[in-house]
Amino acid sequence: MTTTLYDLAGAEDDRRFSPFCWRVRMALAHKGLEVETRPFRFTEKELIAETGQGRVPVIVDQGRWVHDSWDIACYLEDTYPDAPSLFGGEAGKASALFINDWVNRTVHGKIFPLIVHDVHEHLADKDKDYFRTSREKRIGMPLEDFCAGRDNKAGAFRNALAPARAVVEVEPFMAGRAPAYTDYLLFGAFQWARCISPFRLLDDGDPLAAWRGRMLDLFGGLARRAPGYDV
């Protein structure tokens, strides 16, 4: 039975840029589930009204609606225990919750000023006003000003990645010899950028650049095939 994923999309249906949706997309592939994605725009909240809230990712699996990327990961782990584990046990799950918060706060926080204007440029026209208004209210200035001089902010982003770099310097994946949910957590941030921004986030020699390449290759190149910028 096919699982449906409501997946944030830009002006083009196949420009899927939500870091949270990418976590779920990778987790669904990890569990070996057949997936049909449906493009969703910020302003199409009626499509997911069943969940009682307005944000994606949302999945419909076996007739059950589940929202919130962390809750979806937990749902998949509990519902498909015989498929490869997303967390590798209880301690791994607790640490994944730690890394979930760290990515949301630190990685997304540092990447946001690098790419938020590029997000806007790729949105469907009907989403642009909502996006600009809500984001400019949060940051207190025009998107263009916020992203100006981003070359000078890239260093702070790269420095903030140090704990992840410490892992991939000695292991091929964040979860060790094979990828799992902690990889998808961090990879979602990179895929967010890759789908909408030509900005170069990592230096070639960074062990995280090699890790990102391995992530793009997973599941038959699922993430690499997604339209984006090859930087």
Next chain:
Amino acid sequence: MTTTLYDLAGAEDDRRFSPFCWRVRMALAHKGLEVETRPFRFTEKELIAETGQGRVPVIVDQGRWVHDSWDIACYLEDTYPDAPSLFGGEAGKASALFINDWVNRTVHGKIFPLIVHDVHEHLADKDKDYFRTSREKRIGMPLEDFCAGRDNKAGAFRNALAPARAVVEVEPFMAGRAPAYTDYLLFGAFQWARCISPFRLLDDGDPLAAWRGRMLDLFGGLARRAPGYDV
């Protein structure tokens, strides 16, 4: 057979304040090993010359010398696989390496300006010059100036703990229902402070304060019995 731990000590033999030694102390208790600790001062490097370096923690277990807190944890996990696991499997170990780096960099970085002068005040006389000189070279100012106005810096420390707070808001321990090495990583930082500083690091209502209380109770109150400040 008893395992020996060379354990950083202050002016009094039983004032054991190294965060890295506390990780190991708790990990040894987790593995159920019988331990004899030996007080070590910064300037007594000849005691651990066997390891070819000058820092504790160092353990001698079954005649084997092992140094570096992370390497000791890995050694214990590999050498005592039938005792309770420190990592809970491969994904848990990789995530623990992530959290190891995060604690070293972020937690220690933010706690250092709150307590480094208190460390100095508790050192053996023969360690004081070495400590003041090496630390003041690093920070570029007298220890007293660096720690001035610490009330204003405590907020940055508490904010930096957000990813750990996200876990202990829903689980009793960083590793889930039972404590493991990720708990000891973070707890070492708190025990570092507790042993030498009267400064209050956490608000009473902070979920991390309750977690710290649970950590102090582990192994028959091992960490709570250590001389320190009950703040």
